[in-house]
Amino acid sequence: MNERVIPWQPTVIAGPKQALLVTPETAEMMIVKAKRPLIVVGPLINDNPAQVLVSKIAEKWNIPIVSTGDAFKSLTEAGVPSKSYGLVEIVNLLKDPEWKGVSGEGNHDLVLFIGVIYYMGSQGLSTLKHFAPHLKTLTLCKFFHSNADASFPNMKDEEWLKYLEKLAKID
């Protein structure tokens, strides 16, 4: 089996439905198609160059950022505005189709995750897989997330940052 698509922590495999492996190009297509995307940023990328790239991705498509764990402070210090929620709180809101979203304009239809603690992120993605048919999930981590609808593969830092740069690049 291609090691790039074995979940980073292999035992998070939950069942037959696995994430679609995506490149930055496919990820871009998903974002372009979405009406109300959202980015969820976790603490694993605190003080990481990926923060700036996420910020550029958010700016490029005007996507609001939600920070989880203690990512808020680190993002704020890096000049990246975000709204703070606990991971389980934001996932709980996202699974409610009636929720108005972080901008009050309606729930989101695409949620991009990056930097959330892997196994906990996997649990949150599982919630959305089972109970939020109204939205899609896409993970931009350097780890393959089988519970997402679409995920980047397992990668080393260098390749991962290139993926993010590609996604952040202004055409």
Place this chain on the structure above:
Amino acid sequence: MAPKPKDMKDDFWKSKDIKISIGEIEEKDTKKMGEEVPMGPTPKPHVTDLRSWDMKLLDRYEPFYAPFCDMCCLCTFGKCDLTEKKGACGIDSAAQQARIVLLACNIGTAAHAGHARHLVDHLINDFGADYPIDLGMNIDIEAPLIRTLMGKKPEKLGDLREVISYVEEQMSHLLSACHTGQEGSSLDFESKALHSGMMDDLAREVGDIAQIVALNMPKGDENAPLVELGVGTIDAKKPVVLCIGHNVLPGAGIMDYLDETGQEEDLEVCGICCAAIDVTRYNDRAKVVGPLSKQLKFIRSGIADVIVVDEQCIRTDVLEEALNKNCAVIATTDKMCLGLPDMTREDTDKIVSKLVNKEIPGALILDSEKVGEVSVKVAKILAPEREKLKFLPELDEIQKMASDCTECGWCNRVCPNSKPMMEAVVAASKGDFSKFQELYEYDVCYSCGRCEQECERDLPLMDFVTKVGEHFVKDEKFSIRAGRGPVQDVEIRRVGAPLVLGDIPGVIAFVGCSNYPDGGKEVAEMAKEFLERNYIVVATGCGAMSIGEYKDEEGKTLYEQYSGDFDARGLVNMGSCVSNAHISGACIKIANIFAKKPLEGNFEEIADYILNRVGACGVAWGAYSQKAAAIATGVNRWGIPVVIGPHGSKYRRLYLGRADKKDNWKIKDLRTGKIMDGEPAPEHLIYAAETVEESMPMIAKLCIRPNDTAKGRQIKLNHYIDLYKRYFGVLPPDINLFVRNDKDIPITHKKEVKDLLEEVGWEPREIPQEPSLMGLDGD
């Protein structure tokens, strides 16, 4: 075993207000088992009797499901994939998650109930069914859970049998509901899980009370002795017997045998997990190695000559691991027989001979007195022989073996916390052991051993961690206050008002296991923070041990720095897993002693009181077991919220409130009968935090209650704001939800809070005098 003489340290009268306590105790001592008392609506509640209360909770704190598995594989219709579809039996994903949670709670409850049943039967056998339940002069409400749920006061050991029989009966119904084709509603599964958790709480109270009274453990003694904790406290030159698990009886048998034969100075008796805590409650000469996270490392160290296992949380490969170290294993309960021959009826010397001559791989001995004698004799014979053996590779050998690493990285990937094992091995191959040392300290690597199983070069990675730890961290010597058991009634009288009114900002209970995301130090640091902030901090089990494994700059543990009083800035080690019953018990006592709420058969009124007025919050940062699931669910039913660590998300279910839905927080003011807007306090019932930084302000927030006075609310908000600002750099964005009027605003943050209130268009609101969920729709 023989009853021990009464320890006069139990007499607290010298330090307490005798006059007031005696008067009140005498007045209240009326409700005996079998004696008629004014009875509330729900004595001995059946599975469905508290369903309406559960639905109130579940309406406000909706279950949040995070499936760990998409499938159901419980019957031969399956496997069924439940992703956005139903299974062959008709179950959907939400109900299946709730069913698995109920199953987990039932497993946990059965573990505690089985443990309690064993203790009660054994102790009745030794001491008689008429042995009195006497927790000393400062504890009149000796069994708040039993009184509330059974509607009776237990007078003697024999009374506990009725309680445990009731728990067992309820468990049959609850387990039955998990069968295919029974319950179909996720909410009803949750109601049953809450019932199961409450049965767990009850079983734990039975178990702990039985062992406290019969084995003369500390009876709410705030000055319970400090006992030695840490690998460095074990004198490896002596024969060493290690007890692992939760049941005190085998360990007590060992201590008794040593005392009776005058060998107490000749051997080291130590323990891992709750057995350690309970053996030190029985006899403070025993030592605590540490929490569950020490288990494999300590076995691999080869220090123990004999390992005595009882029940719960023991590595199931303990026999294989022990045999690798030429160490004898004695299994002691029906819960864990390990395939060993039953030697219970054999002559003691014959068992010893068979064990030391390796005629049997280990022995099953279901008699704790015999366990005492056999383990001591075997340890004394094996110790000199084992002294010559080498159990761990030397550092230069580790360096050589480490150079075989292919750097495949799978050790990191299978590590539950993705810790950098590969990097440690690579560094070790160059003679740098610092990364292994980092993994060893505070059990950052909690030695599950998954990495070793995965290693394509079969490198003994746990041996590496253990050896480096042994070499560089020689002075692991700490202390822990022996588990004191329940809170005294006089303490409740002292703290009842300040707690309910909010002057003491809350009770934080650090409980549960050591499945920490980043080592045990985080728990100790959390405890320290809340102690410094004037909270009452209580602890049990592995959490209590982790707190003891931390020293300040002066080399003192928190137990040496803070008193064992149940009071502001008190650090109270209540004891083992079963002692968790005293945490909900303390909250129940507040409702009874402070607020005069009757207990007998009166669950709902008590739980409603706790939910709305007692600022208590559990923290199970490393919860991993089914028992922890049952404990958390049990305290949730009493209205006590719990924060769990990130691994807790794997329990599949949380109870989360929605602060954005104003109608969810309606309450009734029982004083005026008016239904009014409330506030999200407590906001969640069980919440998984991703990081410690996230958890700290959340813990403070979950101590807020609608009943707080303005002064109390100011104090609580001050801590919430302070912690939030520390970890997030800004004012909590939801602070407006918890400010009822200007008087609630903490003086130190007045301007910025007022600015925020103005920005969000905040309006003051009425404060309920007696907030309650009772009397709302459906009642």
